[in-house]
Amino acid sequence: MTTSVDGRYPGRGTPRVLVVGAGPTGLVVSLLLAREGVASTVVERRSAPHPLPRAVHLDDESVRILQRAGVAEAFAAISRPSAGLRLLDARHRPFAVFTRRTDGRHGWPESNVFDQPALEEMLWAKVQRSPLVRLRPGVELIDVFPAGRVTLRRLPSGAGPGGELDHEEFDAVLGCDGATSTVREGMGPRSRDLGFTERWFVVDVRCARPIPGWGGVDQICDPRRAATFLALPGHRYRWEFRMRRDESADDLLARLDELTAPWRRDVRAEELEVVRAAEYVFRARIAGRWRDGRVLLLGDAAHQSPPFIGQGLGAGLRDAHNLAWKLAAVLRGDVPPALEDRMLDSYQHERGPQVEAMIKGAVRVGRAMTGGRDAVAAVGGSLARSALRLPGVRARAARGLVTRHPAGFQVDPRRDRRDLTGAVCPQPVVTLDGRPVLLDEALPSGHVLLTDGPVPAGLRARARLLRARVVQVGTGEGDVRVDCAELRTWLQEGGCAAVLLRPDRVVLASAARPGG
Numbered sequence: 437m438t439t440s441v442d443g444r445y446p447g448r449g450t451p452r453v454l455v456v457g458a459g460p461t462g463l464v465v466s467l468l469l470a471r472e473g474v475a476s477t478v479v480e481r482r483s484a485p486h487p488l489p490r491a492v493h494l495d496d497e498s499v500r501i502l503q504r505a506g507v508a509e510a511f512a513a514i515s516r517p518s519a520g521l522r523l524l525d526a527r528h529r530p531f532a533v534f535t536r537r538t539d540g541r542h543g544w545p546e547s548n549v550f551d552q553p554a555l556e557e558m559l560w561a562k563v564q565r566s567p568l569v570r571l572r573p574g575v576e577l578i579d580v581f582p583a584g585r586v587t588l589r590r591l592p593s594g595a596g597p598g599g600e601l602d603h604e605e606f607d608a609v610l611g612c613d614g615a616t617s618t619v620r621e622g623m624g625p626r627s628r629d630l631g632f633t634e635r636w637f638v639v640d641v642r643c644a645r646p647i648p649g650w651g652g653v654d655q656i657c658d659p660r661r662a663a664t665f666l667a668l669p670g671h672r673y674r675w676e677f678r679m680r681r682d683e684s685a686d687d688l689l690a691r692l693d694e695l696t697a698p699w700r701r702d703v704r705a706e707e708l709e710v711v712r713a714a715e716y717v718f719r720a721r722i723a724g725r726w727r728d729g730r731v732l733l734l735g736d737a738a739h740q741s742p743p744f745i746g747q748g749l750g751a752g753l754r755d756a757h758n759l760a761w762k763l764a765a766v767l768r769g770d771v772p773p774a775l776e777d778r779m780l781d782s783y784q785h786e787r788g789p790q791v792e793a794m795i796k797g798a799v800r801v802g803r804a805m806t807g808g809r810d811a812v813a814a815v816g817g818s819l820a821r822s823a824l825r826l827p828g829v830r831a832r833a834a835r836g837l838v839t840r841h842p843a844g845f846q847v848d849p850r851r852d853r854r855d856l857t858g859a860v861c862p863q864p865v866v867t868l869d870g871r872p873v874l875l876d877e878a879l880p881s882g883h884v885l886l887t888d889g890p891v892p893a894g895l896r897a898r899a900r901l902l903r904a905r906v907v908q909v910g911t912g913e914g915d916v917r918v919d920c921a922e923l924r925t926w927l928q929e930g931g932c933a934a935v936l937l938r939p940d941r942v943v944l945a946s947a948a949r950p951g952g
């Protein structure tokens with residue numbers, strides 16, 4: 437196989453990626469590609485950011501991904517930490533509380549609530565400042581083919597009549613266009629139903645006077661009327677109520693006073709300014725195939741989850757983080773053409789099981805809340821609620837979502853249960869040149885060999901092949917030296933003297949500690 441003088445494989449010139457959909461997942465993947473030096477065009481049917489609130493929660497790993505995209509500080513300014521989650525019975529008595537820390541293992545609060553329109557406006561502004569991202573509002577995708585050929589249409593606007601068709605060719609097409617994805621329909625993969633479809637009434641309000649609360653999310657586990665309540669930044673609040681078969685959104689909006697009374701206390705219903713009130717169908721689905729050549733699905737285009745554990749948008753951001761560096765490596769020619777399929781297939785191989793586990797976790801919480809619609813499901817819901825009263829079960833649930841990548845093309849098999857291979861490296865504060873910074877700000881771009889001990893020749897050779905920089909924890913030789921007791925403890929508890937980190941900070945391979 438012939439390579440160029442810099443070790444890369446011949447490509448097709450400057451790569452171009454089409455991102456379909458300018459929601460958070462599409463905008464973040466375009467920013468991550470730009471960080472890798474890959475240009476993208478983002479097309480969006482709307483002429484401006486989506487004006488209505490939808491997603492409201494991100495965890496610390498998701499904010500770390502925003503950090504990688506260059507917008508974490510801006511996100512912190514429009515969000516606030518949440519205290520966690522309470523499960524309450526039909527009389528609003530808490531029976532399980534899952535608290536979340538403000539100093540999560542990824543360097544950010546473990547639970548964060550926000551207003552999605554503010555997030556989208558921030559991301560739109562960021563991509564418009566990026567020289568490697570071209571944002572094209574008011575443009576829709578009509579057709580897509582596996583080779584990267586697409587047909588686009590400009591929609592009518594005040595600037596012109598619209599309707600013109602544009603035929604272009606891209607090196608890759610990313611479908612970030614939501615649950616009704618045109619890209620997915622063009623690929624033709626069937627979605628697998630994971631057994632949860634329910635109608636819910638979602639209402640967002642603004643209220644000048646504070647509505648009392650504990651600082652976290654309330655989920656009412658009541659088969660007669662399951663509900664969710666949380667406070668958002670900017671004097672905003674959200675309620676979600678499960679709908680009965682014979683109810684409409686208008687019916688429940690007319691009963692808003694009665695439905696919200698248990699939370700409002702002395703705040704009058706007349707003080708609530710309704711921002712949005714709509715019926716939503718919560719589904720649990722996952723596409724069977726996320727890739728057709730260089731056409732790939734991300735976010736809701738690939739999977740949909742009920743919102744009960746607040747991981748819907750976070751799943752899309754994890755998709756973007758997992759795929760961006762792999763696609764960039766392919767497009768730059770860093771991957772031999774014979775291995776391109778294995779590299780791109782590793783995206784669904786890794787993310788598919790994680791997403792399915794996350795969705796099933798959300799379904800379990802949903803069933804604990806609702807008890808289902810028949811007697812058998814009601815018994816199951818009752819058992820789930822009873823189990824959550826047990827300290828051991830609560831402790832396991834409180835550990836939250838832990839992302840572990842399966843062995844495959846980009847992850848070595850683990851030596852033992854302690855081994856860190858496949859885990860995401862935490863992001864503590866480290867000391868770099870005498871100043872405290874988050875770990876990712878200290879790590880060089882690309883692959884990194886993080887070491888706190890002797891590195892075997894084989895692992896060091898792999899690191900050189902990947903052009904990995906060496907980061908020494910504590911004293912020793914390396915391209916970069918950082919000091920952090922927490923990072924040393926993480927390596928020691930995993931029995932590792934060194935770990936080879938991928939660009940998304942997943943442990944690709946490790947070396948055992950001497951005597952470990």
